[in-house]
Amino acid sequence: MDNVSASILLNIALSGDNSDGTQAELGIAKDQVSLSRGITYADGSGSGQANVIWHDEAAITTGDTLDLNGLVFGMVDAFGTALVLTKLKALYIKNLTGGALTIGAAGAAALGLFGTPADDTLVLPDDGEFLYIAPGDGLAVDGTKDELKFAHTVGGAQSVEIIIVGVR
Numbered sequence: 001m002d003n004v005s006a007s008i009l010l011n012i013a014l015s016g017d018n019s020d021g022t023q024a025e026l027g028i029a030k031d032q033v034s035l036s037r038g039i040t041y042a043d044g045s046g047s048g049q050a051n052v053i054w055h056d057e058a059a060i061t062t063g064d065t066l067d068l069n070g071l072v073f074g075m076v077d078a079f080g081t082a083l084v085l086t087k088l089k090a091l092y093i094k095n096l097t098g099g100a101l102t103i104g105a106a107g108a109a110a111l112g113l114f115g116t117p118a119d120d121t122l123v124l125p126d127d128g129e130f131l132y133i134a135p136g137d138g139l140a141v142d143g144t145k146d147e148l149k150f151a152h153t154v155g156g157a158q159s160v161e162i163i164i165v166g167v168r
Contacts, residue, residue, distance in 0.1 A: 004051050006165045008090055008133060009038040039133055041089055045167045047136045050089045053077065054164040057096070059157040060150045065106055068164070069146035083164070085146070087138035090165035092131050095124040097158035103130070106147035111139070113148070138167060 015032035041050035054077055058066075067075075068085045075083035088111070095101040104114045104121035113132060114120040124130055152158055 004041070004043045004053055006041040006050055006053060006090065007038060008040075008092075008131070008165075009036070010131070011036050039090075039135055041165060045087075050138075050165045050167055052083065052085060052164070052166045052168055054083050054166075055162065057159050057161050060097075060152070060160050061157050062151045062155070064150050066148040066150065066162070067109075067146055068111065068141050068148075068166070069143055084168060085141040085164070085166040087167040088132075088134060088141050088164070089138040089167065090131070090133050090163070092129070092161070092163040093124065094129045094161035095126055095152075096160060097126065097152040097154050099126055099153035099158075100124070101126075101128070101160065102151040103148055105151075106149040109144055109147040111141070111148050112145055113139075141166070 012033070012035040014034075015030070017028050017030040019028050041048060043049065043051060045051055054075060056075075068083070068088060070084065077083065091113075093101075093103065101124045102121050103124060104110065105119050114122050122130060150160065
């Protein structure tokens with residue numbers, strides 16, 4: 001894939017007050033925070049760059065493994081090029097299974113996003129979202145560190161949105 005660019009933005013706006021009847025001594029107390037963060041990757045394979053984007057609403061069954069250095073889920077980009085990463089720059093997962101989605105515990109070839117690679121997991125509730133961003137050089141991916149295992153509580157094939165930004 002040529003001419004890759006990726007921008008990932010996160011905006012958070014929170015506010016609260018005590019206008020429900022209880023007042024501070026001289027008025028209503030208020031608290032608010034606004035946070036905007038983001039990262040942009042230019043085309044390339046160096047620090048702050050990416051040359052692979054992949055996205056899918058994948059139908060997974062419990063025990064399916066996402067292999068970032070191989071061909072699982074028919075992982076080819078929009079131009080038919082196989083997804084074989086050497087670096088992971090960003091990973092987004094949205095759980096559409098209708099139940100809890102467990103990510104991780106892929107054994108010896110685990111990607112290692114959640115601590116101890118072989119057995120640590122992240123449990124994403126129904127409709128939950130996970131975003132991982134690795135600025136700079138990214139997370140190294142090779143034949144020994146390249147898998148994410150999925151398990152869900154619903155049964156059968158269920159949908160999960162996955163977006164990957166990386167380097168070949």
